[in-house]
Amino acid sequence: MADALTQLGFASWLSVLIASSIKVTLILVGGSVGMMFLTWYERRSISYMQDRRGPNRVGPQGLLQPISEAIKTMTKEDATPREADKIVHFLAPVVMLGATVLSFAVIPWGRMFPVDLNAAVLFVIATGGLHSIGMMMAGWGSNNKFALLGGMRGVAQLISYEIPQVMAIIPVVLMTGSMSLQKIVEAQNDFGGLGWYVFSPVGLLGFALFFTASLAEGERTPFDIPEADSEIIAGYMTEYSGMKFAVFYLSNYMSNLAVCFITATLYLGGGNGPGVDALGGFAGGLLSLIYFLLKSFALFFVMVLIRATVPRLRVDQLMSFAWKFLLPLVLVNILSASFWVALLRWDQQWPQLTEWFGAPSTADATNWGRLAIAVGLTLLINAGAVALIMRLTNRNVQKHLYTTDEELALGLS
Amino acid sequence: MTLSHLATEDVFVVERNDADFRAGQGMTKGLGIVFRKFRKALFGKPNSDRADTEGQFNVQYPEERLVLPEAYRNMPILLYDDATGHELCTSCFQCERICPPQVIHITQAKDPATGKPVPAAANFVLEYDTCMSCGYCAEVCPFDAIKMDHDFELSTGNHPELDVNYDRLLRPISYYEAIAPTMWSDVKEQAMKKLQNNIKRRPGAIGRDHGQKIKGGAAVAVAATPAAGAAPAAAAKPRGPVAAIGKNMPEEKVAKLISIRAANAAKRGGGDAGAAPVAEAAPIVETVVDTPAAASAAPSGPVAAIGQNMSEDKRAKLEAIRAAKRAQRGE
Ligand code: SF4
Ligand code: SF4
Secondary structure: OHHHHHHOOOOHHHHHHHHHHHHHHHHHHHHHHHHHHHHHHHHHHHHHHOOOOOOOOOOHHHOOHHHHHHHHHHHOOOOOOOOOOHHHHHHHHHHHHHHHHHHHHHOOEOOOEOOOOOOHHHHHHHHHHOHHHHHHHHHHHOOOHHHHHHHHHHHHHHHHHHHHHHHHHHHHHHHHOOOOHHHHHHHOOHHHHOOOHHHOHHHHHHHHHHHHHHHHHOOOOOOOOOOOHHHHOOHHHOOOOHHHHHHHHHHHHHHHHHHHHHHHHHHOOOOOOOOHHHHOHHHHHHHHHHHHHHHHHHHHHHHHHHHHHOOOOOHHHHHHHHHHHHHHHHHHHHHHHHHHHHHHHHHHHOHHHHHHHOOOOOOOOOHHHHHHHHHHHHHHHHHHHHHHHHHHHHHHHHHHHOOOHHHHHHOOO | OOOOOOOHHHOOOOOOOOOOOOOOHHHHHHHHHHHHHHHHHHHOOOOOOOOOOOOOOOOOOOOOOOOOOOOOOOOEEEEEOOOOOOEOOOOOOHHHHHOOOOOEEEEEEEOOOOOOEEEEEEEEEEEOOOOOOOOHHHHHOOOOOEEEOOOOOOOOOOHHHHEEOHHHHEEEHHHHHHHOHHHHHHHHHHHHHHHHHHHHHOOOOOOOOHHHHHHHOHHHHHHHOOOOOOOOOOOOOOOOHHHHHHHHOOHHHHHHHHHHHHHHHHHHOOHHHHHHHHHHHHHHHHHHHHOHHHHOOOOOOHHHHHHOOOOHHHHHHHHHHHHHHHHHHOO
C-alpha cells in the first residue's frame, strides 16, 4: 500500500505513515467488531446449551445487542476510587488492550493478507506476556484488597501457564524448522491441504496442551480465577466502571480470539484446506480466509462449550494442574517431537549429521515407511507419558484427600 | 430426592473409584451432554411439554403468554353484579382484619337519611405495593366479594398509583367468571343469594350504579377480554398521590398536611402550584367526614374500630365494661 501511495506522489515517510495508520485502524476495528460478534456468539451458544434463547430482541436475532451495550457502557459513570493511583489505574486497561492488539499484527489471515515476521511465534509469546503487567497495574492501582488479590492470582496464573503454553509451541517450531507463522502454515499444506499438525500424535498432544494453557492465559473458565466473581467480586476489575471496564472486557475477548487464531494457525493448518490450491489466486485466498475463520470460530465454540460444562478450579488445583500435569506432558511432547523430526527428515534439517558422522541418510527408506515408524514411536511415547502422568496425579489425589481407616488407627495422619 | 424425571443419560454418577483410570472421560461425557443440549435447543422445536428436559423453554413474553392456571393469584379485586350493578362487598371488615400487612382500608357507607351504617362500602382502598398476594382476603370474605386477579402487569412510574381505590378495584362478575370459571361456579349460588339479601338490607340510593357503565360499553369490553385487565372505572376517577395519602388520617392531621403543602407550594413560588394541592386535597376532607368515627366524634383508636358496626346501646355497654375494667386496674 505504501508503494502505491508513493507512486501517487506522497513523500515516502508520509505514505508509510498513512498506510500504517490505515492498517492499524483496520486491525483495531476488526478486533472490536470481532469482539462484539464474539460476545453475541458466546451468549447465544451458551443460552442454547442451557435451553434458553439468549439475546434476540435488539436487531435481527439480537445482533445489535452489543451495540446497545456499547452505548450503555459509554454513557455510564466513570468512577475512580479516591485513594487509587490515578495514573496506573487509568493506564492498566490501555496496557491490557495494547498487548492484545499487538498479537493481531502477525496473524496470517488465510492467504489474503500475508504478514511475514520470521520470529512471529516469539512475538506472540512476548506480547502475551504483557498481559500480566496490565493485570498487576489494575490490581495495584485500584488500592483495593480484592483487586490486588485478583491481580496477584491473575499474574500467578499467567506466569504459570505461560510456560506450558510456550513450550507446547516448540514441537511445532521443531517440525517446521521456522518461527514464522507463514512458514508454519505452508508446512501443513501436504495431502491436499490436510497435512495439519493436529493429525500427527505430536501435534495432537501439542494442540490439546496449547489450547488448555491458552484457556488459562485468556482467563476462560475453568481457569477464570483472576476475576472469580463469586470469590473476589471481580478481581482486578473490581474498581473499574463504564468504558474502562469495557476495555478490559474488549481485551479479554480479543485475546481469546487471538488465541483461537493462533491455535488454528499452529495446529489446524491455518487457511489450508481442500480446494485452496486448486482455486488459487483471489478465490483461493478468499476460501482460505473462510477456512481460517471457520476453524477459529469452531475453536471458540469449544471454549464456550467448556465454559458451559466445567466448573472453576480452585487456585491450588490450578497451580498443580499447570506444574504437575501440563509441564511434564509438554516436556515429553518435545522429546517425541524430536524423534519425529529425526525419523522423518533429519538429513534435510541437519545435513551435517550425515556429512560429518556418516549417519545413514533417511532418503533410503520409503517415505510412508518412515512416517509409519514415526507415528508409531511418537504415539507410544505420548500415550505412555499421558498414562503415567494420569496415574501419578491420581495417586496423589488419593493420598492427600482421603485418610483410610488403617491410617487413622495407626495414628499416621 | 428422586431424579426419575431426568433422562437417564443425564444422570452422571461420579464414582470416586481410585482403581479406575481417570483420563478425562468424565469431562468428555459432560461436554457431550452439554453439546447434545445445544443441538436439541438449536435444531429442535421449542419445548412445549414441561415434563421434557430438553429443548428451549423460553416464552417470548409480551407476544407469547403461558395460560395461567385458574388458581393463580396476583392482586385482589372487588366484584360487582353485571345485571344490577351492585357490589358484593358488605363492608364487613373481615378482609381488613385478616390482611397480614394491613393494606386494606375500608370506609363503611351510611344511610344518608338516618346516618346509620349500611352493608356497603363507601370507599375501599388497597395498597397494591404492599399487598403480598397471600389471598387471605379472598379466602375469608363471606360474600365472595373480593377475589384474586390474574393481571400481573401492574408496573407504573408513579408509585402512589399502586394505592388502588374502590373504583379501580371493581370488576364485573363476568370478568372473574372468565378467568376462573370453575372456582366461580363453586360459589356462585350462595354468593348471589347473599347478594340479594344484602341489597334488601340497604336503602336504594346506597351502592354504585355500575349497570350504566356496563351498558356504556367500556366495562363490557373489559369483561369480554380478561387479558386486557384494565380497571373498568379507572379513567373515571382522578387518581393522585394526594387522595391516596389522606385516606386514613384523622381530620386535623389532614388539615395540617394541607397547610404544610400550601406553605411548601408558596415557597416554590408558583401561584398556580399553590392552588393545586388545596384543590386536590378537598375531596379528602369529605371522605374523612364521611367516616362514622369522625362524624360521631366517638373515642378514637381501637375502640372506634371495634365499635364501628355496633348499635348505640351496645357501644355504650362496651364502654361501661371498659370503664369498669380500667377502674379495677386502678387507672
Ligand atoms: S392478598 Fe393478602 S396481603 Fe393482599 S390484600 Fe389480601 S390479605 Fe392483604
Ligand atoms: S370480607 Fe368481603 S364483604 Fe367483607 S369487607 Fe372484605 S370484601 Fe367486603
